[in-house]
Amino acid sequence: MSRAVRVIDASQPEDVFAALRESLGGGGDAVVPRSASEMRSAVVPRSASASAPGQRVGGLSWPADDERVAQNVALIIETSGSTGVPKRVALSADALLASAAASAGALGGQGQWLLALPVHYVAGAQVLVRSLAAETEPILYGAGHFDPERFADAAGELSHDLRYTSLVPVQLGRLVEAIEGGSRRVAGALRSFDGILVGGQALNPGLRERAERVGARIVSTYGSSETAGGCVYDGLPIGTTVVREIGGQLEISGPVLAEGYVGDPERSASAFAEHDGVRWYRTGDLGSVDDEGRVSVAGRADNVIISGGEKVLLDAVERVVRELPGLGEAVVVAVPDAEWGQVPVVVSEGSKGTELEAVRRALAERLGRAAAPARIVEVDRMPRLASGKPDRVVISALAAERGA
Structure with a gap:
């Protein structure tokens, strides 16, 4: 069994949200959110149905009209790999929903989300998945430069008892600077969230301290497209995720793992391996896990x-x-x-x-x-x-x- 692949303009998150609803339900195509710049200039490796190696992603180059993926694949995140060759990470509905459930358990319950990240990144796409799992309508920040006052306006539209958002450190820093500059509206907005996930890169401890000082409930996340987004919150694996250290590098197992990379079986075999009946993802990150299971990430093993x-x-x-x-x-x-x-x-x-x-x-x-x-x-x-x-x-x- 297989399903078709549908590319959707990531600048239209409401369209991605609707397509994900169908895909997670099993009836729609696998969703590929793609930014305008990726549609213009991204290059992908040759796949089984591609006509030539290194062909452009834009238009119908990939996926081709007859491109299909496994039936369980609901979302494909296109991302640049550490070797410079782009990856197409295939995520199943089960992995996405397992991640959403683990996140809700770690945060204290299902709630309503404010989307302030691009949906062609896994962190943005997962805001939509968590909203679907919670049966709540996400508030969409929209396109354009990130502005703290505009963020406060969007936060004011949230109506659920539990309110969440996901940010990168740069966005959090601008919000904190606005508050320190005297914006009471931004301060009120930041304090209104029951949880603010911050990922994409290491969170500076000084920035976290400043954010918490003004009342923000910060959760530092670690994960990747291959783990359906953040799977470690404040150093601890969420849900049934397990993290181990092998030879100084981190490996992850659990129901959140991707199926692999579309059209790239060699890379899939290199990144995902099974040991004693357990499937592991080799992150390529340097780090350690202490006796209590707390994960410390030192950085990438590559450049x-x-x-x-x-x-x-x-x-x-x-x-x-x-x-x-x-x-x-x-x-x-x-x-x-x-x-x-x-x-x-x-x-x-x-x-x-x-x-x-x-x-x-x-x-x-x-x-x-x-x-x-x-x-x-x-x-x-x-x-x-x-x-x-x-x-x-x-x-x-x-x-x-x-x-x-």
Whole structure:
């Protein structure tokens, strides 16, 4: 048994919500929420029904008219992988609803949600799934720049006894700044939520403390598209999720796991493995689990950062940067940033005269705004290892020091 695949414009969350209702009920097509930029420029690997490798996602390139997936697949999240090759994560109705039930159990009950995240990300899509599971109507923030006062207006439309939202740290930071700047409306809105999930990247402890100081009920989440969104709340697995550490890297099991990657059986086999009858997802994240089951995440095992809630592959940024005049030997590293979590920085020898804004425009056009470097750091001589390769540890420290 199989079902067709339906691409829906993610800028129309009400359409995605309606399609998910049908899909979770078993009668509709598998839903693929897709942003406008992805429809214009995203590239996907070859699938069984694709006509050519590396074909564009836009239009009918993928899915093709005859593209079908397993009958139990309800949602497909397209996301850039850590290797730079996009992934299409197939999530079953059972996994999505198991995640929604676990979330409700951890938060204290089903409620009404305010959607303030794009629905082509799993965190945004899950707000809609949780709303369907709770049989409540979500309040939609809508498109456009995130504005604290507008968020407060949307929060005022919530009517259920239990009220929730899901944010990335940048959004939370702007809300807190508005409150600290004297906005009583935003303060009242933030305090009205029974739970505010914050994920997409590590939550700065200082920001959490400031948010809680003004009355926000913050829940830090950890998870991915492959786990149907957040499956660890404030360090503890929710529902029947289990997290273990193998060789310094985290693995996750439970009913929330994705079926795999559409059209990519090799990657599916690499990321998902079965041991003693239990299926595990290899997260690629470094971390540990203590004796009480509390999970600590140290970061990615590969060269990927999260900037403003979006994944940025530094190797891909570096490849584009090196195509630009005067930056043929440049190195791209990540440095901490108070607002975005981490940002890419270009480190180069002899880059004098290179205009940062020109570099930022080139990266934004090719890879998206989150990939645009925050600055260019010029060095007299690039630190290198004995092998001749750039010493990225030293370069990263140098870039952070120059930006302090």
